[in-house]
Amino acid sequence: xxxxxxxxxxxWFSIGNRSLEDVHExxxxxxxxxxxxxxxxDGEGQPRPAYLSISPGVPIAVVPTxxxxxxxxxxxxxxxxxxxxxxxxxxxxxxLRPRS
Numbered sequence: 001x002x003x004x005x006x007x008x009x010x011x012w013f014s015i016g017n018r019s020l021e022d023v024h025e026x027x028x029x030x031x032x033x034x035x036x037x038x039x040x041x042d043g044e045g046q047p048r049p050a051y052l053s054i055s056p057g058v059p060i061a062v063v064p065t066x067x068x069x070x071x072x073x074x075x076x077x078x079x080x081x082x083x084x085x086x087x088x089x090x091x092x093x094x095x096l097r098p099r100s
Contacts, residue, residue: 003016013050
């Protein structure tokens with residue numbers, strides 16, 4: 001994975017050269033700490049550093065962008081056929097509110 005897109009406040013940002021798991025963990029740790037500044041890239045072509053304020057209740061979307069040559073994951077299925085796909089997977093990403 002070369003790039004991870006981030007949707008935040010109606011704008012798109014990106015993070016390069018990091019794993020999805022690493023970004024999820026940084027966001028989760030920031031939420032648990034109460035506040036964190038996530039470093040991202042802003043702009044096309046010549047990116048500029050930007051910092052997103054991460055805290056509980058702030059909506060953020062993390063969208064991995066696979067490389068064209070990345071092989072399909074072992075769990076890839078035809079999502080258009082519900083009999084093949086089955087129920088949706090359980091969310092394992094960061095949570096905005098700690099479970100009680």
